[in-house]
Amino acid sequence: MKWNQALHDFQHYLNLERGLSKNSISNYVLDVEKLILFLESHQIVETPINIDKSTVQQFIYELAKNVNPRSQARVISGLKSFFNYLVFEDYRQDNPMELIESPKVGRKLPDTLSEEEINALIGAIDLSKPEGERNRAILETLYGCGLRVSELLDLKLSDLYFEEDFIKVTGKGDKQRFVPISEINKKYINIYRKEIRIHLTIKKGAEDILFLNRRGNKLTRAMIFTVIKQLAQDIGLKKSISPHTFRHSFATHLLQNGADLRAIQQMLGHESITTTEVYMHVDRTHLAEVMNRYHPRKG
Structure with missing residues (x-):
């Protein structure tokens, strides 16, 4: 079996069996391609x-000299999945x-923006240009609904349920969820739709x-x-x-203002609550507030 064939079959497996997104599959492919490039450059057949x-150890040793630990861990994880697939397929x-x-x-704690910084970014958009209204609607939707960039790009007119105050979002692995949308967010999307997109x-x-x-x-x-x-x-x-x-800012600001972690999990489309829990570390003052507000012996 050649590398190209194995990689093609692996992609097929990640798509059909695991239901991963195009971006996730692309990352796995890049991990394997790094190993293939190493073999070619060292003329290892x-x-x-x-x-x-011993060969993969040699590759990881060389990789460690050129990339940071996080990137190294990412490649190791991808290659483990690739070879597990080959074992699984006998x-x-x-x-x-x-x-x-x-x-x-x-x-790694997520970077966040303050409300003032978000307002300043949106306020800097040049609305005299046609793309200005679009860009304002885009930033309002990224922040107002907590979308991944891929989810924003795939958002359809038929996904807008404005009368019910929801939008339908297609997330990782083509999983769909309904996310609440605010009046102000709807307003800016409608301006873009009715005055620019049309x-x-x-x-x-x-x-x-x-x-x-x-x-x-x-x-793009x-x-x-x-x-x-x-x-x-x-x-x-x-x-x-x-x-x-x-x-990240969407989730952090919701948490700071007292939103329930499980509600945030649902809105973000996280499969596991542990993924959402990273936001608990961004601002620990929230934990003290919860304790002071809800513990029976708070006084």
């Missing part, structure tokens, strides 16, 4: 079936990654996509990143931010 522990008897330990990495010549296949570029086609992740980075630069914000920062 080993297949996915016969590659042994191509191999063992996983050569089995005894390789991931480096210890601390739990005048676009929409490309075939993008008729139902909510947020479009000037050519009437679906936006890179475009959203660029818009946000430019706004941060415009207001002199020194933090390193991305579309995900708005999602």
Whole structure:
């Protein structure tokens, strides 16, 4: 079995059997491709079936010299999954990654923005340009609904249930959830829809996509990143931010204002509550407030 064939089959498995998103599958593929590149650059002729522990250890040793522990752990995890798949399909008897330990990495706390910083970013949008109304609606939706950037890009007109104050979001693994949407968020989406989007010549296949570029086609992740980075630069914000920062801020601000962790979990579309619990570490003052408010011996 050649590497290309094994990688193709692995992608197929991640998509159909595991139901992973395109982004997750792409990350797994990149992990395996790093190993393939290493083998080619060192002229090591080993297949996915016969590659042994000493070769993968050599690869991990070289990787450790060039990437940080978090990235190293990510690649090790991806390769473990790849070889587990080969074992599962009876191509191999063992996983050569089995005894390789991931480096210890601390739990990375998400970056967040204050309400003032979010207001400043949105306030810096040039509304005299047609894309200004779109960009305002995009930032309001990222922050107001706590969406992942991929979820925002896939949002459809048919997903908007404004009369019920909800939007339907398609998350990781094509899992769908309903997320509440505020009046102000609906207002800005409607301005974009009725005053800007209606005048676009929409490309075939993008008729139902909510947020479009000037050519009437679906936006890319890179475009959203660029818009946000430019706004941060415009207001002199020194933090390193991305579309995900708005999602983190959404969750953190809800928690700070007394929202229930399980409700936040449902809105974010986290499968496990432990993923949502990271927000408990962002602002520990919330824990003290809960204790003082609800414990029977608070007085």
